[in-house]
Amino acid sequence: MKSLLATAGVLALLMSAAACGAADTDITKINTPEVMAETSVDGDTRTTADARVATYRLASGEHEASDLIGASVHNPAGEEIATVADIWLGANGSAPMIVVRDGGVAGVGGKLRTVAYSAASIAADPDTSGDEPDVIVRLTDETLETLPEFEQVDENDFRLASEMIGTTVGVSFSGELARINDLIVTNTGEARYAIISPDLVSINQIVVDANAITVARGDTGGGLVLELDAQTFASAPEYPRQ
Known part of the structure; x- marks a missing residue:
């Protein structure tokens, strides 16, 4: 059942400083090796790495x-x-x-x-x-x-899953916006991956390392940034809509 709470702000102080570097796990290797495809552009045959055929499937213990x-x-x-x-x-x-x-x-x-x-x-x-x-x-x-009562000190501080889902995140290499549609969490509560739309008009979804999403700092405030390079972004596995 997809009973989403308010989707105001979103993702992760919890995925903080360590996420600024490269992610420890390359999820494209977990699922399927990168697939190279030949495409014809203006009569030239070129090999591209952005033909996504890998599809992510939830593993045991993931939700x-x-x-x-x-x-x-x-x-x-x-x-x-x-x-x-x-x-x-x-x-x-x-x-x-x-x-x-x-x-x-x-x-x-x-x-x-x-x-x-x-x-x-x-x-x-x-x-x-x-x-x-x-x-x-x-x-x-x-x-x-x-059980202890829950009290949130700061609303929209990106520490609740409901605050992440539905928000936009800036893509570091392009400056474009993507949308976080959901999180993949484990039975221990780790937000392992984020399910995102690669842009605001796409009907497709891809899976990226949740630790690659950080809270931006500076004069512009605390927006979210997806710290991935273009190749990793292009080869991210697809996630089927249900």
Whole structure:
């Protein structure tokens, strides 16, 4: 279920200084080697690296953030006790957390509480099927009332998944804008990849290293920048729309 919260600002102080250099992992190598294709331009046959045929598939333990937001939270007895309100991606060494909503109606009201990823198990809902199954979070040790309440010091500080999804990001090598459509997170809460539209009019999506998205500093304020070179951007694997 894609229950997106407000998509105001977006991505990641948590993906901070270390992201300014080259990403540690080349996701194009995870999926498929770069494919070279011959194209004809004005009668000349040229070899290009930007014919994307690689398609990214979610690995075991990976979820789209938008699928996790709005998911049911169950206690060990299988009773639904809350919903996932958001994903706190962590910052300055703090661990990612699941933000749950205790009470409220249609994602409004109630109390927001946090649970560590290590205290929850995430699995596909056995009662659903298809490409976008619901995700169930089962609390293991804590009861809902003992979980700490969530308080956000600064809104739109790019530390919540909902703040990232739907925002625009400047592409460093071209100065053009791309749009962040979703995040791919692991069962430990790591925002591993970002699913983006390569420009504001494209219907296609590609997958890039989430650590390549940083908060811009300077006189222009805190916009987001995708720090990738042209070749890496052009060879990023596609991500099918669902």
